Amino acid sequence: MSSINPTPAFSADTLEVVHSLIKRYPEGKHKSALLPILHLAQAEFGGWLSAPTMDYVATILNIQAIEVYEVASFYSMYNLKPVGKCLIELCHTAPCWLRGAEDIAGHLEKKLNIQFGETTPDGMFTLKRVECLGSCGTAPMFQCGAVFYEDLTNEKVDTILTDLRTANVQSSYVDSDTFRRN
């Protein structure tokens, strides 16, 4: 888990991407860049959006902080509280349930010794239930960062958890290359 950074600031590399994103919209419509910029902020500042992070994004776009808060609190992919290094998002909607998602849910809880909504004491894993991820044909599945882990079995889950622990990287949906065109 990351501590709150009181004065967040994007790296020069990310700032370049931020400015290219703003150019994708007509003049005066730069607020359209808010969602992608929040993704970049979450990735760069510890996997979640603290109030100082959101305030910083507001200054970049020259909008009110409340405009950022109301968006950040609406969408399920923005974390408003710290999460573990690996955020495991298990789909539990009907099509995944039909193919055994609840068995995988039970296995994850047992294996990590935490309930959904909790983080392991070492800060490595957070378990989260999410709604349909569009992976019904390869269910059951979970997402960690931008990666879809599909056709899961208990054995496969064990291997994935070991690999994630070994890699020891903050899971993230985006990196500064995501929005680059080269």
Add this chain to the structure above:
Amino acid sequence: MGKKLLLEHLNVPGIQTLQVYREKGGYKSVEKALNQMTPEAIVEEVKKSGLRGRGGAGFPTGMKWSFLAKPEGKARYLVCNADESEPGTFKDRFLMEKIPHALIEGMITSSVALGANTAYIYVRGEYFYIIKILEKAIAEAYAAGWLGQNILGTGYNLDMYVQAGAGAYICGEETALLESLEGKRGNPRMKPPFPAIAGLYACPTVVNNVETIAAVVPIINMGGDEYAKIGVGKSTGTKLISAGGNINKPGVYEIDLGITVEEFLYSDEYCGGIANGKKLKACIPGGSSVPIVPGHLLLNTLAGEKRLMTYESLSDGGFVSGSMLGSGGFFVYDEDASIPYSLYTLARFYHHESCGQCSPCREGTGWLERILKRMVIDGQGKLSDIDLLAEVAKKIEGNTICPLGDAAAWPVAAAIRHFRHEFEWYVNNPHEVAKIKNGKLNAPIPHPLYEMV
């Protein structure tokens, strides 16, 4: 085997790249549209094709395009709805991942028809790996001159961008999508005005699903009349079906509209039958928002005719004995799957995804979830709960700004209509409820009305 229009080159190595895509005839529709056709002629071909929106609503695409206002001096936008989140649906993801240029090409040809100079592809945030694929494909298209200034020397300019969502089913509703694209919460707008008059940035806008836009490519290449020869009646062309649930071969299949449901479900070319030698109990054929139907009504209409994979045949009998083709999210329940438990997961879904603007939906979906939870998880349901569910659903339906409320209500009405005995079983067997593992019944609940097929 049916014609493959969208997935014809699915297995060609390198088809993700512009070079291979072009070698296989890619971008011909752009050449034809820009060099040989007027924008009006393109719209006319799409009208003739009978193409209907592939996202779920099934509205005729050509007609939607013809509504687009064209005031002088105002920008027009094409926005692709790639927010695919209807439970059971994963076809757009498949198409964008495997053949990204099919979407880019369709976007360009459609933009020419609409006179749009800027186009956005709004992709649900969970699909970030798809966003990377699209960004790469768009970069290739720019480099090759298919996007940017003066395309093919015709003076036509088009810029195309990918926009990432951030996790909200409601953004699949077109006005919520536009709000989100403007950097706001995904709250659906009151209509009118419709996006065709005042959409993105209050400018005339067309919002189309990924598959709809990709289908414009074969329509322009082969001509609308040729395209309309595929299919039955008003269900023309091919459709991508996302097949899931308890079947042997889950996946995305391109079918000619008009094959029988029986062929789709049981033939080895498609679903390959029910998994693990089980019997068919029920199916939701068009994404979670459409009514669930028991097996015998999936395969045949009430009048005993074979049901076809078409908009009309799947809705034959209305909501009493039919369902809908919807998004083509086709998921199948075997004899052991509990219908009340399934409904609980769907009620939970709609409650979670309600944007909260309209109180019937915001509060009603919460009621549905809580009543179902006490019935199927806690074993504390009452007989009166069954009618209460139906009543709450009825009070949501038709009383909200957008169709999410209806989408939450319809599955409830259908599940109770066809499977009331299962809800009664939960109420009458509270001690058994705890023993049911994860909504998978240990043995099928005996069905008093019809046999499983």
